[in-house]
Amino acid sequence: MGFLVGLLFGLVAGLAIVVLFVRSENSRSNLRTKLATTVAAFARMTVEDSRKILPAEFYPSWVVFSQRQKLTWLNQHLTKIWPYVNEAASDLIKASVEPVLEQYRPVILSSLKFSKFTLGTVAPQFTGVSIVEDGADSVTMELEMQWDANSNIVLAIKTYLGVSLPVQVKDIGFTGVFRLIFKPLVNEFPCFGAVCYSLRKKKKLDFTLKVIGGDISTIPGLADAIEVCMPFDTSYAEHDTGCY
Template identity: 75%
Template sequence: MTVEDSRKILPPEFYPSWVVFTQRQKLTWLNVQLKKIWPYVNEAASELIRSSAEPILEQYRSVILSSLKFSKLTLGTVAPQFTGVSIIEGDAKGITMELEMEWDGNPSIILDVKTRVGIGLPIQVKNIGFTGVFRLIFKPLVDEFLYFGVVCYSLMEKVGTLYLCHSLNLLV
């Protein structure tokens, strides 16, 4: 029985409160697997963030500071949860997926700020929460293994009814 069949049988005003028709599919299976591999993802992602962020921090370091380095950077033990996925219909030359994501993490991030006069200032970030939409675009589709040429990913932030898009292309 499809959603349309259900709507023909019973009008929406008679649906019980627990009945929800959504375009997004649940991802319980993905969350179970992500929880298992999270320690490894955490280690790799933490190192990637450290190696990417430290040169940028160094580039924008003030002259009164002698260094900006992470003494600790871990995303913690809590894996993000994907609450839904949908495929955006459209261009036949690519596939666009949107994954709803929630993360109420327990990271431990300590940035050591050292001044030229020898004073050290540790700055710590503890609890971070994130809710958003993670968009993946696989385009162009090709006839060789992996079957796509580039993956573009974005984090979509909702600001009123406007979505801001931050993206990065990965060549596969």
């Protein structure tokens, strides 16, 4: 009799433990499902959704909502095609900049031209893009670019005294914001009449001058002239906005 009672008690206790374990696992599974659903909902949230849920005054000072979007995909493709861009753009930039170099040439020099000009193997990186609302008949896009180039640029400099010095421009570092304007918008493909471009803001422009076999100090004002004539200079780009 005692054996049967013990057996019955063991079965009931074991069944109760199994039921409690199953209920506990189901509860944990439901909690994990709800947590995953909540995390997925937060992952789909946009900046505007965040601002609606929590007002700006509740955010800490280090939280900044940038209007610029990342362009990882564009940088990846630009890196792939950069060898071809380098070859095509080098000749174009050389032909465009040489007249500007001549315009700002120091009086002591008789000639200031490029003997070598290649943009190098390092592609520029676009760090952000934003859309500027400026009218219903156009679309304005601003691209922020950063470029630490390994360009091979050599200037062939001649003075009126007959001195010839090759000057290498190296270690170019540039950060700026380019503006593209698609205007006017039309109802035929590609849906805009022209594209205008300009350099809206130059944040940084650094470079190093190295005279091959000479002293840079023998040519006063050369560094200033080159900085003015660089194709990324703000004063040059803003006044020479291009349209296609």
